[in-house]
Amino acid sequence: MKRTDYINWDEYFMGIALLTAMRSKDPSSQVGACIVSPENKILSLGYNGMPIGCDDDAMPWEREGEPLNTKYMYVCHAELNAILNSAHNNLKGARVYVTLFPCNECTKAIIQSGIAEVVYYSDKYHDTDSSVAARFMFQKAGVRLTPYQPSGRKAELEL
Numbered sequence: 001m002k003r004t005d006y007i008n009w010d011e012y013f014m015g016i017a018l019l020t021a022m023r024s025k026d027p028s029s030q031v032g033a034c035i036v037s038p039e040n041k042i043l044s045l046g047y048n049g050m051p052i053g054c055d056d057d058a059m060p061w062e063r064e065g066e067p068l069n070t071k072y073m074y075v076c077h078a079e080l081n082a083i084l085n086s087a088h089n090n091l092k093g094a095r096v097y098v099t100l101f102p103c104n105e106c107t108k109a110i111i112q113s114g115i116a117e118v119v120y121y122s123d124k125y126h127d128t129d130s131s132v133a134a135r136f137m138f139q140k141a142g143v144r145l146t147p148y149q150p151s152g153r154k155a156e157l158e159l
């Protein structure tokens with residue numbers, strides 16, 4: 001008889017998004033994104049980080065201060081990285097599993113790439129203008145927004 005305690009698709013893909021986020025150098029928010037085809041094949045992964053060639057140790061990671069000295073001017077978001085990393089894949093009808101609800105800028109890229117559903121874990125910036133604008137665009141574009149329902153299952157990896 002087959003095993004019955006295997007992880008389901010949502011746990012699997014959100015788990016991979018969470019593991020991918022662990023690559024982030026950001027001291028405050030580590031974000032991961034996992035794009036999946038309608039056939040449940042992984043098409044791309046991304047996490048928030050500095051652009052290629054921009055030395056992590058030479059870039060600012062501050063949240064506050066003079067804008068040019070904050071990370072916000074430079075960091076590439078997990079969702080955008082996942083979309084850009086999938087240049088040779090068609091994302092039409094795909095789902096993206098994100099550990100944090102997308103910002104308005106990534107929302108534009110998600111919509112333009114043809115992604116049809118966003119499954120999100122944290123929504124800690126729900127009341128910001130960026131999140132409000134993101135929801136407005138997703139709704140207009142018919143992109144489904146699905147809050148991830150944590151299963152409570154703990155996954156321990158010996159790495």
Ligand SMILES: Nc1nc(=O)n([C@H]2C[C@H](O)[C@@H](COP(=O)(O)O)O2)cc1CO
Pocket residue numbers: 026028029030031047048049063071075076077078079100101102103104106125
């Ligand atoms: N959906 C998102 N995906 C992301 O990759 N990010 C990144 C940008 C920053 O590196 C970090 C947010 O930093 P903080 O404001 O929580 O210290 O997460 C942020 C959001 C929030 O909209």
Ligand SMILES: [Zn+2]
Pocket residue numbers: 077078079080102103104105106107
């Ligand atoms: Zn973003």
